[in-house]
Amino acid sequence: MSEELKNEQSAEYTEVVKVRREKLKALQDAGMNPFEITTYDVTHHTAEIKDNFDALEGSAVSVAGRLMSKRGMGKVSFCDLQDKTGRIQLYARKDEMDPDSYERFRKFDIGDIVGVQGEVFRTQRGEMSVRVKEITLLSKSLQPLPEKFHGLVDKDLIYRQRYVDLIMNPESKRNFEIRSRFVSFVRRYLEERGFMEVETPVLSPIAGGANARPFITHHNAQNIDMYMRIATELHLKRLIVGGMERVFEVGRIFRNEGMDTKHNPEFTTCELY
Known part of the structure; x- marks a missing residue:
């Protein structure tokens, strides 16, 4: 990519962010700060609506999620709403909403998080959708997706x-x-067989249990260097010496070594004795 094109894209990105911040300020000046909304009642998730469409068609629902696309055609707008379970289409008509609310909605950006109250229906093209009656901006996305x-x-x-x-x-x-x-399955599997989950120290005055280079930090109160663990082995074995049986730990390990997409200096292990 040429330097000129990079500069052009950077300028365009900066302008997009500026416009979004101006929209946020206008909302805040009008007393509609989306960042002050702390709760929104949701009755259904998108996958639930699609999976039970026949039973829910014509019913009132309340959903919330992120706007992933917007398509406007005059007095009608279509959006894709994404929540943790999937996506569903929103269908908004100006004559079916409060006029001021519809105009505010038209200024929403892709990436904004919204709450929607509406009716489950199928469009003429057969798309399972929610007919918007009321829409609330829950959080403003200041960065473009x-x-x-x-x-x-x-x-x-x-x-x-x-x-x-x-x-x-x-x-x-x-x-x-x-x-x-x-991870949940591993815990249940071991607990059902009499193992007890324990937590052992992450910081230690020595680095042991494996042949690896440790991360070093300093304990101010004791004025000594401490090592982030490179294995859970030593402390688990001490519990066995102390008379405990069948112990395991799902814990983070830290090794100050090389890294790539398949090797991270911080990772999780499950060790049991």
Whole structure:
């Protein structure tokens, strides 16, 4: 990419952020600061509406999520709303909403988080949707999301700004969910077999239990250097010496060594004795 193109994109990005901040200030000056809203009652998630569409069609629902796209056609607007379970289309008509509310809605940006009250229905094209009756801006997105067509493909950005990756890539979110379920399964599996979960110190005056380079920090109160653990082994074995049986720990390990996309200096292990 040429330097000229980079500068052009940077200027465009700066202008987008400026416009979004101006929109936020206008809302705050009008007494409608979205960052002061702390709760919003949700009756259904998007996947629940789609999975139970026949039963819910015509029913009133309340949903909340992030605007992932907006398509306006005069007095009618379409949006895609994304929550933790998936996406659903929003259908908003000016003559079915409060006029002021509709005009505020038209100024919402992709990335904004909104709460919607409306009715479940299917459009003429067969798309399962929510017909918007009322929409509330719950949080203003001051940074634009990555361009929709190409998505988030920059590996460095994916790892450094994981929150953006989770917004744009459903597969990344599924990986988090799979990991959570797996760790939960391991805990249940061991507990059902008589193991007890324990927590051992992360900081230690010595680095032991594995052949690895440790991270070093300083304990101000005791005026000594401490090491972040490179293994949970030693403390777990001391519990066995103390008379405890069947212990395990799911814990973070820190090793001050090389790193790449498959090797991180901070990682989780499960060790049991």
